[in-house]
Amino acid sequence: MNLEQEKEKRVQEIERVIAGYMPECTGYQKTLIDAMQYSIQAGGKRLRPMLMQEAFRIFGGSGQAVEPFMAALEMIHTYSLVHDDLPAMDNDEYRRGRLTTHMVYGEAMAVLAGDGLLTYAFETAVKAYQYASSDRFARALSILAEKAGIFGMAGGQGLDVEAEKKSIPLTEEQLLFIHEKKTAALIQAALMIGAVLAGASDEDVSRMERIGYYTGVAFQIQDDILDVTGTSEELGKPVGSDEKNHKETYVTLHGLEESIRDVEAMSMEAVGILNGICGDTEFLRACIMQMISRRK
Amino acid sequence: MNLEQEKEKRVQEIERVIAGYMPECTGYQKTLIDAMQYSIQAGGKRLRPMLMQEAFRIFGGSGQAVEPFMAALEMIHTYSLVHDDLPAMDNDEYRRGRLTTHMVYGEAMAVLAGDGLLTYAFETAVKAYQYASSDRFARALSILAEKAGIFGMAGGQGLDVEAEKKSIPLTEEQLLFIHEKKTAALIQAALMIGAVLAGASDEDVSRMERIGYYTGVAFQIQDDILDVTGTSEELGKPVGSDEKNHKETYVTLHGLEESIRDVEAMSMEAVGILNGICGDTEFLRACIMQMISRRK
Numbered sequence: 168m169n170l171e172q173e174k175e176k177r178v179q180e181i182e183r184v185i186a187g188y189m190p191e192c193t194g195y196q197k198t199l200i201d202a203m204q205y206s207i208q209a210g211g212k213r214l215r216p217m218l219m220q221e222a223f224r225i226f227g228g229s230g231q232a233v234e235p236f237m238a239a240l241e242m243i244h245t246y247s248l249v250h251d252d253l254p255a256m257d258n259d260e261y262r263r264g265r266l267t268t269h270m271v272y273g274e275a276m277a278v279l280a281g282d283g284l285l286t287y288a289f290e291t292a293v294k295a296y297q298y299a300s301s302d303r304f305a306r307a308l309s310i311l312a313e314k315a316g317i318f319g320m321a322g323g324q325g326l327d328v329e330a331e332k333k334s335i336p337l338t339e340e341q342l343l344f345i346h347e348k349k350t351a352a353l354i355q356a357a358l359m360i361g362a363v364l365a366g367a368s369d370e371d372v373s374r375m376e377r378i379g380y381y382t383g384v385a386f387q388i389q390d391d392i393l394d395v396t397g398t399s400e401e402l403g404k405p406v407g408s409d410e411k412n413h414k415e416t417y418v419t420l421h422g423l424e425e426s427i428r429d430v431e432a433m434s435m436e437a438v439g440i441l442n443g444i445c446g447d448t449e450f451l452r453a454c455i456m457q458m459i460s461r462r463k
Numbered sequence: 464m465n466l467e468q469e470k471e472k473r474v475q476e477i478e479r480v481i482a483g484y485m486p487e488c489t490g491y492q493k494t495l496i497d498a499m500q501y502s503i504q505a506g507g508k509r510l511r512p513m514l515m516q517e518a519f520r521i522f523g524g525s526g527q528a529v530e531p532f533m534a535a536l537e538m539i540h541t542y543s544l545v546h547d548d549l550p551a552m553d554n555d556e557y558r559r560g561r562l563t564t565h566m567v568y569g570e571a572m573a574v575l576a577g578d579g580l581l582t583y584a585f586e587t588a589v590k591a592y593q594y595a596s597s598d599r600f601a602r603a604l605s606i607l608a609e610k611a612g613i614f615g616m617a618g619g620q621g622l623d624v625e626a627e628k629k630s631i632p633l634t635e636e637q638l639l640f641i642h643e644k645k646t647a648a649l650i651q652a653a654l655m656i657g658a659v660l661a662g663a664s665d666e667d668v669s670r671m672e673r674i675g676y677y678t679g680v681a682f683q684i685q686d687d688i689l690d691v692t693g694t695s696e697e698l699g700k701p702v703g704s705d706e707k708n709h710k711e712t713y714v715t716l717h718g719l720e721e722s723i724r725d726v727e728a729m730s731m732e733a734v735g736i737l738n739g740i741c742g743d744t745e746f747l748r749a750c751i752m753q754m755i756s757r758r759k
């Protein structure tokens with residue numbers, strides 16, 4: 168398998184799914200929907216829907232049940248970036264080389280575009296009801312909401328914002344909490360929802376949750392490592408921003424060498440759990456390894 | 464029936480339901496959940512859950528299926544107020560005599576508290592799955608998301624914000640669109656979801672949608688009327704703010720006299736449709752009349 172070719176093929180398919188579930192830019196809410204479209208078209212790597220689709224496939228899922236959830240998860244990921252970039256939050260003017268949503272549409276419209284994407288994510292996920300058994304549908308929805316919400320991503324954001332605004336130094340436990348919730352939660356959602364919709368056993372769903380944890384936390388630590396070791400050209404964003412912002416990261420707490428070792432250990436954990444799953448897990452393994460060892 | 468006594472009794476019950484579904488303020492996300500609690504405890508009239516519960520009762524609903532949705536709708540209503548009050552939006556420092564969420568918790572935490580409430584609304588609504596038939600559950604969820612989202616409340620907000628930021632004069636059609644979406648949509652959601660969960664016919668659900676439309680739009684026009692005719696003491700907020708902000712309202716477009724007549728006509732429409740529904744609609748009729756003819 169050529170990983171890059173395979174990923175490119177899948178990204179094209181995922182783009183089609185997402186575009187198919189996005190609302191049309193018409194009517195009196197045209198500008199708002201434009202802002203939502205602009206945000207979701209920022210050209211991310213579509214990692215979360217890709218992981219979800221693959222988990223669905225691994226456990227023998229077929230049919231369209233996973234598609235509304237793939238689009239929904241990407242909408243949720245996108246809303247979180249739009250709100251994160253707001254002047255009141257990280258105050259970022261660029262993301263992946265493009266102006267952020269509030270720079271183009273204004274701050275008020277960016278707040279609403281985020282709200283619109285978050286709500287439309289659930290409106291979209293509900294469309295899976297016609298394709299899935301009702302038990303799987305309800306469980307998938309519940310995971311989506313929990314992992315996006317205050318016991319998931321938003322909860323991690325909450326502590327992150329609080330620590331930053333009050334300049335409270337984070338403990339190791341708090342830092343891991345933020346990484347788990349802010350980054351790993353949506354990766355867990357991707358893997359778990361794919362598995363649930365395909366009818367995986369509770370044990371396998373729980374395995375996917377643990378794989379998502381190690382992958383997500385390692386992915387985030389790798390991000391912190393790249394902020395120290397990477398170049399702006401590779402990353403397409405300024406490096407050294409954590410140090411400049413006096414931001415505590417796993418790297419500032421543990422040093423570069425130990426951080427690199429820990430990322431390695433976590434990726435081994437993730438792959439070890441994956442090895443316990445019956446099915447063709449080759450592509451998922453390759454994706455996880457690439458996410459963790461990426462240079463950009 | 465003494466309407467005030469009956470409402471007071473029901474509000475107590477509704478407060479218990481909402482409190483029961485709100486998350487506990489513990490853990491690393493404590494401040495975020497505190498901010499959500501502060502926001503929802505602002506002491507609103509709990510009109511939307513009250514209408515939902517009553518619609519459920521009218522169509523013979525029993526059991527707990529409606530309760531998660533009652534709490535969810537109030538969370539959505541609350542999130543919309545928190546985001547509305549933000550400096551980038553209406554920049555309001557007080558709501559109902561209390562400091563707004565961002566004045567107490569800061570702007571970033573208020574953005575997150577709104578996001579947290581919106582996501583937790585869906586996390587809460589999903590809990591109704593155990594109490595309702597899956598068809599009714601999925602339909603109720605779909606209505607909740609649609610009426611809250613870009614084809615509902617958020618869509619109305621979008622045009623309102625756009626017109627205000629760009630100082631574009633609104634046409635009558637646009638103004639009615641904003642009132643329908645921004646105000647009536649959640650009232651429609653309340654009435655429709657209550658009916659759906661109780662197993663009402665499609666025809667009756669559509670009646671509830673139309674009742675919600677007339678009630679919501681009349682309620683909003685009455686708000687605009689009170690901004691001209693009311694006193695600060697009655698309303699607990701400054702009056703004349705629309706004129707001060709050069710805000711176009713139904714009253715500035717049609718004049719006070721015609722607006723009062725139109726509110727009356729819309730309330731008659733709503734009650735006329737309600738009269739076509741079999742069942743004990745006395746309390747709902749009284750609520751609607753009071754919402755529309757309120758002095759505060």
